[in-house]
Amino acid sequence: GPAELAGGPDARRTPSPAFSVAVLPIGPAGAGCLLAAGEHPGGFGTDDRSCLELIAHTIAVPVPAAAQDTGELPEDAFSLSMDTGRIAVGAAILRLFGIGREGFDGRVETLLGRTVPEDLPALMSVVEADHMSIGDRELEFRILRAAGPPAWLRLRGRLLPGGEGRPARLVGTVADASTLRSDVTDVARVQRLAASLATAGTVKDVGRAVVAALRAPLHADRIALAELENDRLVVTVLDPPEPEAWPEVWRSEWRTEWPDAPVRAMPTLAAALRGGRARIWPAGSALEPALGEVGPGGLAVLPLPAGGRMAGACLIGWDRPHDFAPDERALLTACAALTGQALLRAHAFDAEHELVGMLQRTLLPRRLPRLPGAVAVARYLPTTAGLEVGGDWYDVIPLADSHVAFVIGDVQGHNAGAATLMGQMRTALRAYAAEGHPPDVVVAHANRLLLDMETDLFATCAYLDVDMESGTAWCVRAGHLQPVLRHPDGTTEILATEGGPPLGVLTQAEFPITPLRLRPGTVVALTTDGLVESSDTDLDAGMDRLARELAAADPAHLGLVADALLTGAHRGDDVALLLMRYDGMAVRPLRETWTVWRVPEAVRHARRFTRRTLRAWELPQHMVDAALLVVSELVTNALVHTGGPVRLDMSLVGRRLRLAVADSSPRSPVQPTSIGWEATGGRGILLVEAVSAAWGTIPVSGGKQVWADLVADG
Structure with a gap:
C-alpha cells in the first residue's frame, strides 16, 4: 500500500531535474486518472501532451459495481435487461435526456426515441442481442433537445453473460461528451x-x-x-x-x-x-x-x-x-x-x-435515325450509386416497307460484363430484325442466342414493330415493363400486353404478340425499371407516376418531355427511356408485289406486270423503260443463279421508285471489274448501276433482297 511504498529504499531518492510527471483525469469526475512519468527535460512537449490526452480520452472506465446488479444505481449508470427491454437509469442520465424521474416508463424505446435518427443504427448494434458478443462497448451518439442543436453523449458499457453464453444484461454509464473532450x-x-x-x-x-x-x-x-x-x-x-x-x-x-x-x-x-x-x-x-x-x-x-x-x-x-x-x-x-x-x-x-462508361457509350446508338411519320428521342442515365454501370439499352431500327422497330432492354447485373452483353444483344436483335423476321421470331432468336452463350445472365426486352403507313403496331415483351401510351386526347394507358419470360431463361419459351393501333399524335413510352422502381417506390406506383407525368406533358416537344420524366429519378440504378410520337405519313407509298414463277416466260411476265403497274401509277415513259431494264436484269440473275422462290416488290414514295427482287441465296451479286468484248454475261449489274440512282443488297430471312432506286425528273 502507500505506507509500504513510502518506507521503501527508493522513497527518499531525489528525482532527476529532467524527471517529469503528468496526471490526467479519465472518465467522469472521480472515475480515475492516468499517471505518466519519465525523463523529459523541460516537461512534456506538445506532441507528448497530445498523445497522453488522446490515450486518456480513449481509456474505457470500468463499469461501477453497483450497476451490475439490480440494486441502487449511481446517477450516471444504467442497467438494461436484454430479454425485456426494461432499463434502470440514474438521475443524471434522465437529466441529460430531459426526462423527469416520474415521467420515465422504464422502457429503452423511450430513450431511443430522443436519439438523432442517423445515430440509431450504431445504438441498435449495442442493444440488439442478436448482433452482440460478450465484452465492453463504447460509442458516442447525439440526442435531440427541446432547444438548440443536438447534444453529444458518450456511452461506456459492458455486456454480461446469461444462460448459454448469450448476453443477458448491458450495464454502464452515460455522460455528457462535452465534459470529456473539447469541441474540436x-x-x-x-x-x-x-x-x-x-x-x-x-x-x-x-x-x-x-x-x-x-x-x-x-x-x-x-x-x-x-x-x-x-x-x-x-x-x-x-x-x-x-x-x-x-x-x-x-x-x-x-x-x-x-x-x-x-x-x-x-x-x-x-x-x-x-x-x-x-x-x-x-x-x-x-x-x-x-x-x-x-x-x-x-x-x-x-x-x-x-x-x-x-x-x-x-x-x-x-x-x-x-x-x-x-x-x-x-x-x-x-x-x-x-x-x-x-x-x-x-x-x-x-x-x-x-472505362466502363466509355464502353457503354460506344455500345449505345450515337444518334437516332430520322423516321417517316414519327419522331423518337432517347435518354440514358448511368447510376450514381457504386462503381459499375448496368446493361440498359435502347435502339431504333428502320425496316423495310416503312416499318420501324423500337427496342428497349436491361441485362442483369451492373458491371462491364453486363455492358458487354448489352451490346451483343442489341446487335443480335438489330440483325434478326433486319432479316425481316416477325417480332416474336426476332425475340425468340435472341433468346436462343443468349442461352447458347452460356453467360449465366438474363435480359429483359420490349420490342415494338410499327407500320408507319397504317399506324398498326405489334408488341412483344420478354419479362420487361409494359409500354405506356399517351393518346391524342391526353389520356394515358399502361398497356396490358401479354409477355414471355426474360431472355436466356427458358429454351422453349413463347413470346406472344399483342397488336396495337396508333392514331396520329399518340406517344409511346418504353423505359427500364430504374425510372419507376426504387427502394422506396414499388413498381406499380412508379408506373402510375410515369403515366400521370406523361399525361401532363406537351407531346409537341418530345425532348423536353423526356427530360421532365427523368427529373427527380432515383439514381440507384441506371435508366433508359425511349419515347416515340406517331404522326402518320403525309404521303403513303404505293406498293405492289409479284411472285415470279420458274417458267420459261418468267422474265416476260415480270416485265408485263411492271409495265402495267407503273403506267397505273402514271410514271413517265423514260422511267418505265429504265424500270423494265432493271427488272429484267434482277429477275434474270435471281432465276439463273439461285434456287427457290423469287419475289418482285415495287414501291413509289413521292418521286422515288424502288424495285426489289428477293431470292433464297445469301450471296450478294458480284460487280465485275472488267468485261471483255466477247463475254456473253456479267453486264447485268453494270446496267443496273448505270440506270439507277442507287442500288444495294439487304439480307432477309432465308436469303437476300437486291434493290435499285429510280428517281423521276422534275
Whole structure:
C-alpha cells in the first residue's frame, strides 16, 4: 500500500531535474486518472501532451459495481435487461435526456426515441442481442433537445453473460461528451468523416466530405484540397468557391475552374509535404503570400499520404487568430490519413467508371435515325450509386416497307460484363430484325442466342414493330415493363400486353404478340425499371407516376418531355427511356408485289406486270423503260443463279421508285471489274448501276433482297 511504498529504499531518492510527471483525469469526475512519468527535460512537449490526452480520452472506465446488479444505481449508470427491454437509469442520465424521474416508463424505446435518427443504427448494434458478443462497448451518439442543436453523449458499457453464453444484461454509464473532450477533438467527427469517405465515389465527393467534416466544426474560413500531380498542386476543391475569397496570387494564376501551381513556388508547403506531418502556423507566422493569405489568423497544412506516396495536401485557414488546442494536431493527422486513402480510391473509381462508361457509350446508338411519320428521342442515365454501370439499352431500327422497330432492354447485373452483353444483344436483335423476321421470331432468336452463350445472365426486352403507313403496331415483351401510351386526347394507358419470360431463361419459351393501333399524335413510352422502381417506390406506383407525368406533358416537344420524366429519378440504378410520337405519313407509298414463277416466260411476265403497274401509277415513259431494264436484269440473275422462290416488290414514295427482287441465296451479286468484248454475261449489274440512282443488297430471312432506286425528273 502507500505506507509500504513510502518506507521503501527508493522513497527518499531525489528525482532527476529532467524527471517529469503528468496526471490526467479519465472518465467522469472521480472515475480515475492516468499517471505518466519519465525523463523529459523541460516537461512534456506538445506532441507528448497530445498523445497522453488522446490515450486518456480513449481509456474505457470500468463499469461501477453497483450497476451490475439490480440494486441502487449511481446517477450516471444504467442497467438494461436484454430479454425485456426494461432499463434502470440514474438521475443524471434522465437529466441529460430531459426526462423527469416520474415521467420515465422504464422502457429503452423511450430513450431511443430522443436519439438523432442517423445515430440509431450504431445504438441498435449495442442493444440488439442478436448482433452482440460478450465484452465492453463504447460509442458516442447525439440526442435531440427541446432547444438548440443536438447534444453529444458518450456511452461506456459492458455486456454480461446469461444462460448459454448469450448476453443477458448491458450495464454502464452515460455522460455528457462535452465534459470529456473539447469541441474540436471529437472522435466521433473522425468516425463520421471515415463513414463519409467510405461512400465517396469521386474526388469531388472526397472534397465535399472533408469540407463538411472540418470547416464548420473548426470554425475555419476556407479549405482547399489539392492533389499532387507531376510536382504540381492541382486544386480540386475550394470552399468557399469564389475567387475573391482566396489570395491575390491565386486569383492571378486562376485557370478555367481551379488554380494549380508548382510545389516549388511555395517552399513552406513543399517542406510540409516532404515531412509528411500536419503543420500548424499560428497568426503572425512568416509565410509566403500564397500561403499566408490563406490563413492570416492561423494556417494548418495536412499532407495526404496514400499508398506509400504523397497524394496531395489540405489547407485550412482562419482569418481571425485561432488558438490551436493541444489535441487538434491529432485530429487533423487522423483526417489527413483518411483523406489520402480516400483520394487513392476515388482515382481508381474514376478511372474504372470512365472505362466502363466509355464502353457503354460506344455500345449505345450515337444518334437516332430520322423516321417517316414519327419522331423518337432517347435518354440514358448511368447510376450514381457504386462503381459499375448496368446493361440498359435502347435502339431504333428502320425496316423495310416503312416499318420501324423500337427496342428497349436491361441485362442483369451492373458491371462491364453486363455492358458487354448489352451490346451483343442489341446487335443480335438489330440483325434478326433486319432479316425481316416477325417480332416474336426476332425475340425468340435472341433468346436462343443468349442461352447458347452460356453467360449465366438474363435480359429483359420490349420490342415494338410499327407500320408507319397504317399506324398498326405489334408488341412483344420478354419479362420487361409494359409500354405506356399517351393518346391524342391526353389520356394515358399502361398497356396490358401479354409477355414471355426474360431472355436466356427458358429454351422453349413463347413470346406472344399483342397488336396495337396508333392514331396520329399518340406517344409511346418504353423505359427500364430504374425510372419507376426504387427502394422506396414499388413498381406499380412508379408506373402510375410515369403515366400521370406523361399525361401532363406537351407531346409537341418530345425532348423536353423526356427530360421532365427523368427529373427527380432515383439514381440507384441506371435508366433508359425511349419515347416515340406517331404522326402518320403525309404521303403513303404505293406498293405492289409479284411472285415470279420458274417458267420459261418468267422474265416476260415480270416485265408485263411492271409495265402495267407503273403506267397505273402514271410514271413517265423514260422511267418505265429504265424500270423494265432493271427488272429484267434482277429477275434474270435471281432465276439463273439461285434456287427457290423469287419475289418482285415495287414501291413509289413521292418521286422515288424502288424495285426489289428477293431470292433464297445469301450471296450478294458480284460487280465485275472488267468485261471483255466477247463475254456473253456479267453486264447485268453494270446496267443496273448505270440506270439507277442507287442500288444495294439487304439480307432477309432465308436469303437476300437486291434493290435499285429510280428517281423521276422534275
